[in-house]
Amino acid sequence: MTPDRKGDGGPSPLGDLKDALGGYLSAAGHGLVGRAGDRIGSLTDRLTESADGGGAKGGSGGSKGGGSVKATHIMETVDIGVPLRTVYDQWTQLQDFSDFTKGVQSVSPHDEVTSDWTAKIAFSTRSWKATVQEQIPDQRIVWTSEGAKGSTNGVVTFHELAPRLTRLVVVVEYYPAGFFEKTGNLWRAQGRRLRLDLKHFARHVTMTDDEEIEGWRGEIRDGEVVKSHEEALEEDEDAADEYADDEEGEYDEGEDDEEEEPYAEEDDDAYDDAYEEDERARPRR
Structure with missing residues (x-):
């Protein structure tokens, strides 16, 4: 110096x-x-x-x-x-x-x-x-x-x-x-x-x-x-990997939020039964 x-x-x-x-x-x-x-x-x-x-x-x-x-x-x-x-x-x-x-x-x-x-x-x-x-x-x-x-x-x-x-x-x-x-x-x-x-x-x-x-x-x-140069590059790589993991985690969470409930045929059967009962209960002219 x-x-x-x-x-x-x-x-x-x-x-x-x-x-x-x-x-x-x-x-x-x-x-x-x-x-x-x-x-x-x-x-x-x-x-x-x-x-x-x-x-x-x-x-x-x-x-x-x-x-x-x-x-x-x-x-x-x-x-x-x-x-x-x-x-x-x-x-x-x-x-x-x-x-x-x-x-x-x-x-x-x-x-x-x-x-x-x-x-x-x-x-x-x-x-x-x-x-x-x-x-x-x-x-x-x-x-x-x-x-x-x-x-x-x-x-x-x-x-x-x-x-x-x-x-x-x-x-x-x-x-x-x-x-x-x-x-x-x-x-x-x-x-x-x-x-x-x-x-x-x-x-x-x-x-x-x-x-x-x-x-x-x-x-x-x-x-x-x-x-050192090598230490700095290693820190850059670690930061990039951490950022990529965070991005992937946010993407997965978004998918979970938008995931629909599994489709079940029983739901259609229950709907049909309710419709038929409603039709029978309706007054006839």
Whole structure:
């Protein structure tokens, strides 16, 4: 896990990210993110409210943080006409990113938590190691990264707008390292690159739209795997079987309620006898 840069007692980068994002959304007229919580989970909860209510389409800006280092904050969203689970599963296929994006050149996962990335932004090539801090299937992925050109904190959240419409929200906080990175106004290039690559991702998911793809369904908290992919799939199967049993039970009960009484010939005989007696008792004219 990447340590917070508290330095001389100042705020941590994750705290800066939440504060800056809240200010950005308020300035943009959304007013959906109030005072930031103590954990990144609070940030993603508020992002959910923003996205579900028609969040921002994109933006970026700078904010002082981590001492004298100027942090860049970027927020981008994209809507994809594919079910939420499919979008999430496709996102977990990190090794495929270089096939359809222009910025990502390679991704090499080490395990479920860490991976090495190489990307080209403007005329600069950058490499970094990413660490997933939190990953909740179909909801959010929170990560940090460290590289020679800087470090980042980021979160991507997934929101179902309709059965076949999913909103993706990506927020990144970038701390540059080196004179050129700090003074070159590269945040514009970073925001543009993220925006374009999200469109490439949306196109890729829409064109493939393979609901059978098996994404990584495990769960990560505090940088550690707390539920494996296999355990998550087993839970899904158990839930599906339980649902099927409930449905079958309700169907059987419905059949019992509508089941007719067995037919008996004696009923017809009793009816005929009663009819004949009624006819004999009727007055004759």
